[in-house]
Amino acid sequence: MSQNKASRFLGAGLTQVILAGYTILALFPIALIIINSFKSRGAIFDNPLALPTSETFSLIGFQKVLRESHFTLYFGNSLTVTITSLVLILLFGAMAAWALSEYKFKGSRILALFFAFGIMVPIRLGTVSILKLMVSLSLVNTLTALVLVYVAQGLPLAIMILSEFMQQIPKELKEAARCDGVGEFKIFFQVILPLIRPAVATVAVFTMVPIWNDLWFPLILAPGEATQTVTLGVQQFIGQYVTNWNAVLASLTLAVLPVLVMYVFFSRQLIRGITAGAVK
Incomplete structure (x- = not known):
């Protein structure tokens, strides 16, 4: 012993x-x-x-960032794109996960495999096709283009994680709600979603960080002055010969704050979601 x-x-x-x-x-x-x-x-x-x-x-770095650049505009663009993408990913991802885990229909396994394939293949491989599509839709230099790309990028992972958690919910709980005359929408929003809050927080954190830090798609789809994000806006302080390190570090400090704040608020739910997923 x-x-x-x-x-x-x-x-x-x-x-x-x-x-x-x-x-x-x-x-x-x-x-x-x-x-x-x-x-x-x-x-x-x-x-x-x-x-x-x-x-x-x-504080000269912060003064330069706030005075010599449109940092508040870039910050607002990043915040708008990130929040909108998160809401759509969580909403559509939870609904799709509910459909795949609760209802058995012809082609459900193929559809689940299709979403899993979206995790394995990086979306950046289709950059040229995405750019052509956005040009044809006249969405270049718009925040809508970034939101559409990020939603498509985050949905597969969200669906896979949320569906695994939904399958662990006892069937008796859902059947009891149906016997009481509760509709499917109420079951989904009032019964299922509250029970998978740790999984939702996990998906939110894992989805927000790549969106907030992304430089690739803002540089390609929205490089205009009015649509630049924080990550892209920082690049104006980085030159080939002279780099304003005070401004670069100050802008990075301001850019990292939302991620830290979100982690503080969702840390407990995130840890619960990760540990529950590890046990399952």
């Missing part, structure tokens, strides 16, 4: 050390960006790992 306890203790300790190391490795670049965004240009290059002091503290 003592040997088993010792081995379990060592295993748990090793796991904690590995997780702590991974956490430090993941958070170190973010902390480095935030720390240096509040320092002068000379202090950034002199000692990038040092914390800001009374001599090195500077």
